[in-house]
Amino acid sequence: MASSPVASSDDKRALILEAALRVFAESGFHTSTVDKVAEVAGIAKGTVYLYFHSKNELMDELVSGRIARLTSLVEEATAQSVDELTGEAVLAALAGIVKAHFAFYSTERQFLTFLAGQIGMLGPNLSTAVLDGTQLLTARVETMLEQAMAMGKVRRATDARTMAFALMGMVHAVAYTWLMDPEPSSVDDISAEVFDMFMAGVRA
Amino acid sequence: MASSPVASSDDKRALILEAALRVFAESGFHTSTVDKVAEVAGIAKGTVYLYFHSKNELMDELVSGRIARLTSLVEEATAQSVDELTGEAVLAALAGIVKAHFAFYSTERQFLTFLAGQIGMLGPNLSTAVLDGTQLLTARVETMLEQAMAMGKVRRATDARTMAFALMGMVHAVAYTWLMDPEPSSVDDISAEVFDMFMAGVRA
Amino acid sequence: MASSPVASSDDKRALILEAALRVFAESGFHTSTVDKVAEVAGIAKGTVYLYFHSKNELMDELVSGRIARLTSLVEEATAQSVDELTGEAVLAALAGIVKAHFAFYSTERQFLTFLAGQIGMLGPNLSTAVLDGTQLLTARVETMLEQAMAMGKVRRATDARTMAFALMGMVHAVAYTWLMDPEPSSVDDISAEVFDMFMAGVRA
Amino acid sequence: MASSPVASSDDKRALILEAALRVFAESGFHTSTVDKVAEVAGIAKGTVYLYFHSKNELMDELVSGRIARLTSLVEEATAQSVDELTGEAVLAALAGIVKAHFAFYSTERQFLTFLAGQIGMLGPNLSTAVLDGTQLLTARVETMLEQAMAMGKVRRATDARTMAFALMGMVHAVAYTWLMDPEPSSVDDISAEVFDMFMAGVRA
DNA sequence: GATGAATGAGAGTTCATTCAT
DNA sequence: TATGAATGAACTCTCATTCAT
Known part of the structure; x- marks a missing residue:
């Protein structure tokens, strides 16, 4: 009543998502109950369904939002190097991607724990989203490695795809x-x- | 009539495990039903329970047997280097561990797909087994890297633990x-x- | 709207217990299904589990509540004779116990029918409760008979334990x-x- | 092969019934499994079905055979007093019935334990048999008490039916x-x- | 006759989802 | 909006019964 209703509504959504993250991270998706999520969120079970269509949607939002954020972080990291085609720039972009991941994870410690074991059993719909995100990222890394090879910055002993996965x-x-x-x-x-380990290896 | 009855009983067990692997790999553990496993195995639901105490036991057998095999493969790969403490021997053992993993996975293609998303949601009992196996392996790698460092074969830029995970x-x-x-x-x-990528990096 | 919600919740519990009593009395505990209880109560099966943890708990509540009531009825009947140690008072207390049983059964006609054949197959937990109650009661009767013997009100031809069971x-x-x-x-x-038959026998 | 096949067949039946009695007495009818009965009998599960149509039939045989024996014991005890109509003879017959019960139970210790909790949940068919037997016996006792009343041997303070149940x-x-x-x-x-307690009461 | 592996109907229980208040 | 009691489909597991050997 006092505060803006829109903000309140968004708050409630966020509150539920936060609770869901906590609960799913602790017990896994299938073992967690909507009851538990509601309890942790401090609301009634029915209220969850005012903000989300299903338990699965909770998962969707949880994951795809993060994937989007990670993707955009990577985007930023590589954006500036799009034009310059020097080898150094490509390497810097790669380093940027690496850093973007650590930056992302550092703010999403719980999410990582949570995700660790969930991929692959999220149901086709969701795992697709995650895998798409991951593959997209890996593919971009692969492309950049190819560029780096072309510019003589990376050796050709291994194919770019394998390197990207590595x-x-x-x-x-x-x-x-x-x-x-x-x-x-x-x-x-x-x-x-x-990144240094990747580039120079561990040999003394 | 012709074949031995013992083999037949073992065959049935194997048949069910195979079906379980297929089904779990496709739908994940929690989403799969014992009914489905039985159907894929071409037997009645009750028969599953003649060979396994519970659905969880199916998972246990599926996983722990493999973990054991991987561990023993690694064991073999590192056994010979136990006595010799030359730097080369340590590196060879590390290379052996890497190779053991690929050898294992090459015979367990489906299992890998299956495991990809299951870890972390297997229930405490089982995931413990898997994680123990993994951590044991990683710890062993860490130790070897420390030895290699002590022998001047690996640089000290990064700590051994991080290297092992990498x-x-x-x-x-x-x-x-x-x-x-x-x-x-x-x-x-x-x-x-x-292994070469790990040792020498990708820099041209 | 009009009636209090608390009462409504208790009503539902009572409704289910009543249905369970009817069903168990008719078919016995093991032969009855929760489905049937729910059907008789006019609710869905799952609702039973909102009020009771298990089918066994239904039985527990059904039985232990009554045992408690019978016990307290007996308590009342014997309480006043605790101080007075005259023979008459002991006999009056015994008569009170007998009366308490009939008073109890008169309000629990269905329960008696129901209990008739259930004791002994209630699972250890529950039958223990019932048997404890029964044994306690019988033991108390035995003690009183011993007192009555000591006071010359009851003959010693038979031991008190046998008399109590009789x-x-x-x-x-x-x-x-x-x-x-x-x-x-x-x-x-x-x-x-x-009680008179017990005291004076049936001989003309 | 050596021993007569008929005797062998009867032996097997008896063996199974004995096992069933032991098992049912210990765990109750519904909680016991045919597997357990077969195990205790030292035979294969399927064999039970060569001698009995169903688990229920096991129970039937177990109970109705005993009821028949008890009934015939009572028969014997009362047979001689059928003709004589003296009061003493009636009382002697009643005493005989009481003794017949104790004689029966003394040879069927386990059966009594077993029966203790089973009546009432045997399914209509069987409990009918038991109740019929019991009611028949009680009715016979009632009749004899009426005779005894008519002959002035038993007082009329209580009706014969109640006395019989008592x-x-x-x-x-x-x-x-x-x-x-x-x-x-x-x-x-x-x-x-x-019997003396019944006739003379417990009063000193 | 004897076996015991196989069957499958059926039970207790859980929990995502709905809806009257 | 918010609630939480009610629902019922679906799951795991049991076990009386059958039947090929």
Whole structure:
């Protein structure tokens, strides 16, 4: 009544999503109940259905919103390098993508935990969204690696596709431990470390 | 009549497990029904319970057997390097671990697809088994990297733990694409490629 | 709207219990289905589980509530004779116990029918409750008979334990017929009759 | 092969019935499985169905055979007094009925335990058999009490029907404790005690 | 006769979703 | 808008019964 009704409505949506994230992260999607989500959100069960059509939609919103944000973070990181075609710029863009991921995860610690085991059992609709996002990102990385190869910055021993997966695999796996660390290093540091490992390897 | 009855009983178990793998891989554990597993196996629902105590046990058998096999493959790969403490031996053992993973996945294509999204929502009992296996493996890799560092074979720019995760992340991610490839390269080739990438990086 | 919501919730509980009593009395516990109970109560099956955790709990409530009531009726009947240790007072207390049983059964005609065949197959948990109640009651009767013996009011030809069982056996068996009688005599009359039969025998 | 096949067949039937009695006595009818009965009998499950049509038939045989035996025991006890119409003879017959029950129970200790909680939930068919037997017996007792009344041996303070139930209630209840006693008194003693209690009461 | 693997109807229970208030 | 009691479809698991060997 006092506050704007629109803001209130958005608040309630956000409140529910937040609760859903917490609950799903803890127990997994299928094991969680709408009852529990409502309880954690401090509202009645029926109210959930005023803001979302189904339990699945909760999941959809949870995931696709984040994917969108990650995608746009990556977008920003690579946008500036679109025009310049120097090898350095491409490498910088790649480094930017890596950093964008760590930056994203650092603000979404819980989401990562949550996502860790959910992909692949989200139902075709949703996993498609996630996989599309992931594949899109990987494909973009692949393209950039090809450019880097063309410019002699990356060797051709391995095909770009495999390299792209390798890089993304490193990023995800390291991000996971990094988040578990009670005193994690800075986004800049960890990103640089991983990217350097990717570029130069670990050999002494 | 001709075939041995023992084999027949084992066959039935195997038949059900195979069906379960197919069904779980397609729909995920929670979304799959025992009815569906039975249908795919071509038997009656009750028969499943003659061979397994519960739906969960199906999952257990499916997973823990594989984990055990992967672990033993890794065991073999690293066994010979236990005594020799030369830097080369440690690196060879690491390469062996990488190769063991690809060898394992190459025989378990479907299992990988299946596992991809299941971890983390298997219920505490099972995910513990999987995570224990994974963590054990990662810990072993970490130890080996520390040895390699001590012997001057690996640089100290990054801590061993992060490196271990990075390597395993690369392996899993690359394995996934590799399996999707209709004409995948040999286990030897892909293992070498990944390990080399890890050691030497991708810089031209 | 008019009636209080609390009362409504209690009503539903009572409604279900009533239905369960009817159904269990007719078919026995194990042969009855929750579906049938719900149908008789005129509600959906799931609703039963909003008010009771399980089918067994239905039984628990049905039985233990009554046992408690019977016990408290007996309590009242014997309470006043606690201080006085005259033989007459003990006999009066015994008569009171007998009367308490008939009074109880007269308001629980259906429950008796229902209980008739259920004891002994209620599952350990519940039958324990019932048997405890029964044994407690019988033990109390035994003690009182011993007191009565000590005071010379009851002869020692038979041990008190056997007597106690005999009395309770008479009470239960007579109560059963009494309830089946379309025009039963009053609680006072039947109690007096049975107690007198116990004390004085049937010999002319 | 060696022994007569008929005897062997009867033996197997008896073996199964014995096992069923043990199992049903321990767990109750509905909670027991045919599997368990077969296991206790030391035969295969299917074999049970060669000798009995169904699990229910097991129960039928178990109960109706005993009821028949009890009835015939009572028959014997009362047969001789059919002609003589003296009061003493009637009382002796009543005493005989009481004794017949204790004699029966003394050889069927397990059966009593078993029956204790089963009546009333045997399904209409079976409980009818049991109740018919019981009612028949009670009716016979009632008739004899009427005769005894007519002959001035029993007082008319209570109607014969109630008396009959009282007597039978005493018998059943006392029999139950009596059987539980590790060193039970003789059949003759306990029968006499109960009958005397019924006739003369417990008053000093 | 004897076996025991196989069957499948049916039970108890859960929970996403609806709707009267 | 918000509620939460009510619903009923769907699931896992049991077990009496059958039948090929």
